[in-house]
Amino acid sequence: MGRKRVLAIAHTLTYAKRLLDVLSLLEADFRVQVVFTVPPHVFGDEVPRFLENLGSAVLPWEEAKRVRFDLALAAGPQGVGDVQAPLIALPHGANYLKRIAGAGPAEAGVAGLRRKDIMPDGKTLPAALVIPHDDELRELARSCPEALPVARVIGDPAHDRIRASLPLRGVYRRALGLTDGQELVVLASTWGPRSSFGRIETLLPRLINELPADRYRTAVLVHPNVWSGHGPWQVHAWLAQCSRQGIAIVPPEADWRSVLVAADLILGDHGSVTLYGTLTGAPILLSGSPEEEINPASPAAALALTAPTLSPTHPLVGQLDYAAAEYRREEYSVIASRITSEPGGFNRRMRRLMYEILRLGQPAYEPLTMPLPSPPPLESWTSTSARQERSA
Template structure:
């Protein structure tokens, strides 16, 4: 999407005569990168079947863009507006899971977290000396521009995060709303359907599913231990184990699908199932017997669900003191290179403690099971129209559309 052309869409005065459903409230979904998109796509079903609402999408024109984001959004089938058109159009609501460029949008913006960690413990890609600068670390840096509080609503999953934001940025205190964690609610609602997810992932009866999860950064599992997937597929007997990997979407964007598949060619040839960056990790987490991970969201969700977790010791440097990841890090065992992985997994299943699972879950959300209803209420409040009459049900996570990325064959996929 380039040049100065506009897309024919509701809100474009030149296209009004072509509009079939006139008078709809417009909702703009802002997707600067795939990580934000994967969280926003969970929320959009709350607007389905409402003929009063038109949903539109955009990818901000960043100086340093994330590769593949436009293609990712187009695959949803939504109407994608060029950024220059967005900057000259008013919308009734904008939904975001990132603070990038939201101050430029002519709409009340509702911002939600794009991971399980609260705003107090969000990692920064900046060098440590820059990320530690008060002006960059303070929440006001994200929430306020030119003396104006930008978001209409700042959603948090937990009351503790809300209290912290209100204290650190009092001018935005009345914008902070605790709305729970929709992803976690859906994961919990899916546990009774575990066999369906295992079948969709083609996990044969009698095999254990080992989900290997890596967030982004050089201290992530894949960043600090890049040969682990080769070792797992070599060590774990294929008759007993199925190894599935979920790499953070930003890892795919920064390195490219071709390169990821090239790096993992040996493991893929040995039977590794590599989940696509936009689909399948939630289903795999519900289906998993074990999770080998780092400090990322998937590992924290796994611990809260009671799935046995084994941690990559090389990720310790990215664990923030006081964070939920730090709690998981303190309680869960670390992967030992001097022991066979099979031995460690069997010991993990036999001896995992149950008493801390509830404590981890209680730190993810202070309003379990209520996120869908609270999110919908806030969206319709901002839109200025009544909510639909039907109750919001906690839906299970969808079955994966694609089971795995194709293996490396030397050329384009």
């Protein structure tokens, strides 16, 4: 039997993990064969090992460009114009949060919605451009109006998985090894010099020295681009003292979403993980919110005006308590509602779009949004140096 062939273009670990949410909608369909490929990317070093652990079929990039596919999926623009397939282009994070400023006209704009992001070869539109919220259509009309006919408001898979998992918060907390009365502080960092990790040398002493171990457990979520850019050994080396003090360093291949659901307090920045935190009910304390890097029309800009910002001069525990006392769930729910205008609808809409392009009838069952699996214990997420110390 002839099968439709789907190419998953996994530039980085972040992109690959977003594609897995989408590709799960093709499971159990024997009419479809999925193949991965890994184009060159500055943050792509970790992807081959990740795909090897998945046990997925991987086609070398140069060969993938020569083969014709029935559908291609990508969460990043590099090289996609060289692929011989109708392409569905997806965002790789929450909404379109970041803007590029201080560059030339071709570079400036909202990351992901610039003409160079949508048509990297300067001439070819994707078959479909997935948009999470109706609001993004206004920016698209300004930045790349010729893409409006292929824009499809589909929703956000991470939003839907997190929301479906909120009733399991207690299950995740027990799986992480948290005891009654312990509060989980999650440090969430995007990448770049203005991220939480960009100022990690000032944050780490506070996490280590100011949070009483009998009351707090801490987990650090660092963007996969940091791991790829600096190398896992270096990141573990920088964070080794954290692990020795019982702070969990969540590896880039792990699913961070169940950890976020389990959080009591989020210390975050202007990245996607912090924005997804608005879904959880956990108070948010911002380590910083660089105005020049935030899309002013995005929910991240609204979060920067709502959540309190970390002070360098006041005790950390007091600031976490202040964030909790000032937290108003309804304010953060309004921000969370701007992540997607199709809450709970991503799987249904995305599957319909893929099968439309594949020219196949959809399977005769509802594409349910499944809760996230339980995470491993926090103790399992320690640095290499700390693990070696314990085994010595």
